Amino acid sequence: MSPTDTHTATPPYGAGAIGLLPGRKPITTLRLSQMREQGEKIAILTAYDATFAAVADAAGVDCLMVGDSLGMVCQGRSSTVGVSLESMLYHTQCVTQGLLRTEGRALIIADLPFGTYQQSKDRAIESAIQLMQAGAQMVKLEGGGWTTEIVAFLVERGIPVCAHLGLTPQTVSALGGYRVQGRQAAAADKMRAEASALDDAGASMMVLEMVPAELASRITQAMHACATIGIGAGSGTAGQVLVMHDMLGLNLGRMARFVRNFMHDAGDVQGAFAAYVRAVKDGVFPDKTLHAW
Numbered sequence: 141m142s143p144t145d146t147h148t149a150t151p152p153y154g155a156g157a158i159g160l161l162p163g164r165k166p167i168t169t170l171r172l173s174q175m176r177e178q179g180e181k182i183a184i185l186t187a188y189d190a191t192f193a194a195v196a197d198a199a200g201v202d203c204l205m206v207g208d209s210l211g212m213v214c215q216g217r218s219s220t221v222g223v224s225l226e227s228m229l230y231h232t233q234c235v236t237q238g239l240l241r242t243e244g245r246a247l248i249i250a251d252l253p254f255g256t257y258q259q260s261k262d263r264a265i266e267s268a269i270q271l272m273q274a275g276a277q278m279v280k281l282e283g284g285g286w287t288t289e290i291v292a293f294l295v296e297r298g299i300p301v302c303a304h305l306g307l308t309p310q311t312v313s314a315l316g317g318y319r320v321q322g323r324q325a326a327a328a329d330k331m332r333a334e335a336s337a338l339d340d341a342g343a344s345m346m347v348l349e350m351v352p353a354e355l356a357s358r359i360t361q362a363m364h365a366c367a368t369i370g371i372g373a374g375s376g377t378a379g380q381v382l383v384m385h386d387m388l389g390l391n392l393g394r395m396a397r398f399v400r401n402f403m404h405d406a407g408d409v410q411g412a413f414a415a416y417v418r419a420v421k422d423g424v425f426p427d428k429t430l431h432a433w
């Protein structure tokens with residue numbers, strides 16, 4: 141199938157009413173790997189509720205990420221560390237309902253929150269199963285080499301996994317702040333080795349957050365099956381993700397440098413989401429001015 145056969149690749153991405161667009165094939169992990177192989181960029185936004193999920197889906201967003209960033213965006217916390225599995229389940233159910241109501245096509249990815257996978261593989265799969273039963277189609281967990289065993293354990297048992305390297309917000313205290321990761325040669329080499337191990341362990345996707353663009357590109361090119369998804373990691377990754385509120389220009393604190401306001405030139409929210417999808421697919425977001433690392 142060529143990229144132009146699909147709904148996502150055919151502009152305009154999101155004119156008209158929410159949902160119920162005919163012939164919209166659901167995004168599967170197989171479809172994501174085809175997109176990676178064919179070089180069609182994967183456009184992802186976070187979502188925390190039914191209405192925004194349905195609007196983002198109708199605008200052509202490929203995956204919706206129920207991020208533990210909901211602790212900051214929805215709950216007003218100063219970090220994601222205190223987010224509970226119950227909160228993640230609630231918001232995953234909300235997003236799932238939004239897509240069911242509108243026959244949505246986006247793939248739902250849910251974050252395993254801090255403290256629900258670090259203890260053991262058993263603890264990780266118990267938490268992951270709950271997210272999958274709430275409607276997630278893939279779970280995401282943060283961390284380097286130590287997560288490889290957990291990723292393999294979940295993947296072998298039929299749970300698609302997204303890894304997450306670079307700035308891992310759940311360990312912000314250990315990292316000393318929300319700062320760029322992998323700047324030094326030794327840290328960059330370590331991240332490349334961890335990324336390859338996670339690829340071999342069967343991770344379908346990998347978020348690279350606040351990583352130098354060149355390092356993110358090198359990691360992307362080294363992957364055998366895993367689709368890299370950048371946030372503040374340049375344009376060389378297989379896809380991009382942003383926190384929905386950020387790209388609409390809504391933030392409780394200071395906006396990170398990698399954010400672009402897509403609401404500014406759009407008539408409405410769905411238009412902003414569609415402009416984001418278009419910009420990611422066309423490779424014009426992010427551009428070089430958006431990351432100073």
Ligand SMILES: Nc1nc(=O)c2c([nH]1)NC[C@@H]1CN(c3ccc(C(=O)N[C@@H](CCC(=O)O)C(=O)O)cc3)CN21
Pocket residue numbers: 208209212213220309317318319320383385386391395396397398
């Ligand atoms: N609204 C929101 N957007 C996000 O992107 C996001 C969340 N929340 N919560 C979870 C994590 C935390 N993230 C963050 C938080 C802060 C910066 C930040 O302040 N960046 C600055 C500092 C860079 C530096 O010190 O080098 C920047 O200018 O980008 C970046 C990512 C990304 N995630």
Ligand SMILES: CC(C)C(=O)C(=O)O
Pocket residue numbers: 186205206207208209210251347371381382383
């Ligand atoms: C920004 C993405 C990658 C995330 O982890 C979140 O929203 O929690």
Ligand SMILES: [Mg+2]
Pocket residue numbers: 207208209220251309
């Ligand atoms: Mg997260």
